[in-house]
Amino acid sequence: MNPLPSRVTRDGLPERVTIYEVGPRDGLQNESATVPVEVKAEFVRRLLAAGLPVVEATSFVHPRWVPQLADAAELMTSLVDELGDTARDLPVLVPNERGLDRALELGMRHVAIFGSATETFAQRNLNRGLDEQFAMFEPTVRRARDAGLDVRAYVSMCFGDPWEGEVPVAQVVDVGRLLFDLGASQLSLGDTIGVGTAGHVRALVDGFLAAGMRTDQLAMHFHDTYGQALANAYAALECGITTFDASAGGLGGCPYAHSATGNLATEDLVWMLTGLGIEHGVDLDALVATSVWVAGELGRPSPSAVVRALGSGTAESPA
Ligand code: HMG
Ligand code: MG
Numbered sequence: 001m002n003p004l005p006s007r008v009t010r011d012g013l014p015e016r017v018t019i020y021e022v023g024p025r026d027g028l029q030n031e032s033a034t035v036p037v038e039v040k041a042e043f044v045r046r047l048l049a050a051g052l053p054v055v056e057a058t059s060f061v062h063p064r065w066v067p068q069l070a071d072a073a074e075l076m077t078s079l080v081d082e083l084g085d086t087a088r089d090l091p092v093l094v095p096n097e098r099g100l101d102r103a104l105e106l107g108m109r110h111v112a113i114f115g116s117a118t119e120t121f122a123q124r125n126l127n128r129g130l131d132e133q134f135a136m137f138e139p140t141v142r143r144a145r146d147a148g149l150d151v152r153a154y155v156s157m158c159f160g161d162p163w164e165g166e167v168p169v170a171q172v173v174d175v176g177r178l179l180f181d182l183g184a185s186q187l188s189l190g191d192t193i194g195v196g197t198a199g200h201v202r203a204l205v206d207g208f209l210a211a212g213m214r215t216d217q218l219a220m221h222f223h224d225t226y227g228q229a230l231a232n233a234y235a236a237l238e239c240g241i242t243t244f245d246a247s248a249g250g251l252g253g254c255p256y257a258h259s260a261t262g263n264l265a266t267e268d269l270v271w272m273l274t275g276l277g278i279e280h281g282v283d284l285d286a287l288v289a290t291s292v293w294v295a296g297e298l299g300r301p302s303p304s305a306v307v308r309a310l311g312s313g314t315a316e317s318p319a
Contacts, residue, residue, distance in 0.1 A: 002285055002310045005275030013237050016279035019266060020188075020219060020245045021052040023294075025059055025093060026263055027251025029066050031298065037071045039297050041078050043290070044090065047248060048083075050286035052266070056112070059093035060102040066255060076106050091152060095126060096136050100144055111144055112152040112188075113137045115179045117172045120163040121156055121192070125256040134178060141182040153184035154221065158204060159196030162257060173207040186219055188245055191232065193260050194225025198235035205239040219243035222264045224250060224303075229264035230272060237278070244269055249291030249302035265304030267291060284310075 024044050028035055040058070047055045057079065063070035072092065079087035091110035094100045103111050115137060116122035119130040126133055137153075144151050155176045161167050172189070180187040189204060196204075201220070208218055220236045220243070222229035233244055250265030267288055273280045284306075292311040295302045302308065 002288075004284070005271055007275060007277045009277040013276060014240060014242045014278060016242070017237070017273060018053055018243045019269060019280055019282060020243055021047050021055045021248060021266060022221070022245050022263060023047065023055075023248040023251050023266070025056040025069070026245075027247045027249075029059065029068050030252065030255050030260075031068050033298065035068065035297065037074050037078065039294075040071070040075050041082065043248075043294055044075075044079060045082065046286070046290040046293070050290055051282040052287075053281060055090055057087075057090040057092055059095075060099035061093060061095050062098075068255075073102060073106060076108065080106070094140060094144075097140050097143065100140050104147060104149075108149070110150045110152070112154060113140060113179065113182075113184070114154040114156065115175060116156045117167050117175045118157045118161040118164050121161055121257065124163075125156070130175070134182070137179065137182055141184065145183045151182075151184045152186045152188060152219075153179040153182065154188045154190055155179055156190040156192045156257075158189045159191040159200055160193060162193055169203055169207040172204060173211050176208065177211050177213070180213065180217065186217055186243065187213070188219040188221045188243075190221040191223055191229075192257050194223035194228065196222065196232050197228055198231050201232045201235040202239055205236065205241065215240040216242060219245055221245035223252065223260050223262065224264055225261045230268050233264060233269060234272065237276075248287060249295060249307050250304040251294070251298075251302075262303055265291075265302070265306065267304045267306035267310075271306045 058072040059069045088107045088109050094111045115133050122130045122133050141151050158172045222232050246266040246269045247263035248266045250262040252263035270282050270284050288310045291302050291307045
């Protein structure tokens with residue numbers, strides 16, 4: 001039997017959180033090897049079976065821009081075949097109306113747009129300027145909402161940008177508010193290149209609260225480039241944030257920001273939440289076994305400390 005952390009609660013933290021799993025999308029979008037669609041489908045199924053309440057499955061972006069997710073329609077069709085209509089509740093990224101059309105054709109009910117807090121990343125990731133991105137997102141969100149879909153908005157480069165350096169909190173808050181006000185139900189604050197630290201997390205959350213947003217409208221999306229993701233998640237918990245994006249096994253990165261490495265590993269987050277007595281609903285053993293299996297499929301070990309510590313005890317681990 002695998003060990004678990006001792007459960008020692010702390011006053012002032014949320015009682016439960018929602019883990020928004022991004023491994024199949026953020027994790028796999030950056031893989032150099034082609035991952036077969038059957039492996040992606042099994043990855044999503046296993047994450048759901050491990051109790052992850054939300055699993056972002058793929059992106060309806062231009063297949064030339066992200067070839068790894070060019071099979072988005074095939075993946076979603078196969079998941080609907082296997083899981084039934086509930087697969088249409090898995091969120092997918094859509095950058096524009098063309099992406100939305102592709103998601104609507106399959107009956108998807110949750111889409112996410114993804115904006116940039118900086119000019120350079122907007123150009124590199126979306127082929128649009130900082131201000132131009134809103135003209136692309138506005139009709140996308142309006143049509144999605146008219147069709148009854150739920151929309152999440154991401155904002156990237158919230159803590160720093162590899163080309164522009166520091167990104168002022170006020171700039172992130174302005175862009176984030178504009179994206180949210182297009183009609184999103186949640187705004188996910190991306191530390192795309194993982195440079196954020198705990199005090200910065202509080203300053204950013206405080207900036208959004210001062211701009212009239214509530215903690216339940218915010219999610220945190222940490223990449224772990226500098227090993228700060230878990231400390232940043234704890235700082236966000238102290239601010240009252242209850243939605244955390246994470247990626248099984250710490251997979252991840254962004255093909256348009258090479259200094260972006262994997263996301264906060266879901267297992268590392270689950271370990272911390274379990275120790276703090278915060279409900280999350282995830283079966284850690286099933287999740288670790290999934291990450292060990294996917295690491296085998298990708299041909300390299302998981303960067304997650306918890307997967308490394310527990311993974312050798314799973315049936316999936318190599319002898
Ligand atoms: P563009 O080249 O400017 O597109 O790309 P366009 O609007 O000029 O259209 C050109 C052609 O592409 C047209 O075809 C369109 O139909 C087609 P044509 O008429 O020439 O035959 N097209 C599409 N085809 C399929 N699906 C589409 C689509 N859109 C246009 N959706 C675009 C603009 C936004 C499409 C492109 O820049 C793109 O796909 N970018 C996506 C980049 C990406 O996926 N990055 C990773 C995700 S973001 C991330 O990881 C950060 C995050 O994790 C948070 C964080 O960590 O901070 C979310
Ligand atoms: Mg990301």
